[in-house]
Amino acid sequence: MxxxxxxxxxxxxxxxxxxxxxxxxxxxxxxxxxxxxxxxxxxxxxxQIQALPPRLIKALLRFITTGGMTARGCKLVGPSSASGWSMS
Incomplete structure (x- = not known):
């Protein structure tokens, strides 16, 4: 040893x-x-880093605080337009 x-x-x-x-x-x-x-x-x-549109920020905060998409029925779609994201 x-x-x-x-x-x-x-x-x-x-x-x-x-x-x-x-x-x-x-x-x-x-x-x-x-x-x-x-x-x-x-x-x-x-x-490029860009700021999110205020409408998208509100939707994301609502999504996070309510626990998911089913609370408001909004659907995040993107990227599509010049801003990059849209809500439908």
Whole structure:
């Protein structure tokens, strides 16, 4: 047993060093997403953050506070028009 103790301690020390390093390595999903974003940027696709229309905000808040679509019968449809979303 005493001859294995240094091996176990060295193995544990290596695991302590490599553990945080492995967290820094992107996983497969992140790598695919970065590749997809890079290809989209090369083709000129951009992303813009826009404010939601007030009517949509009210509908979403009503949806969240009432527990679902059945409370008011509204249906969220989109994207369609210049604003991006519409209510029907």
């Amino acid at each position: 005493s001859q294995w103790l240094p091996v176990i301690i060295i193995g544990f020390a290596i695991a302590l060093v490599l553990g945080p390093v492995m967290w820094l390595k992107p996983n497969q999903r992140d790598s695919r997403l970065a590749d997809l974003r890079g290809r989209a940027a090369q083709k000129g696709i951009t992303v």
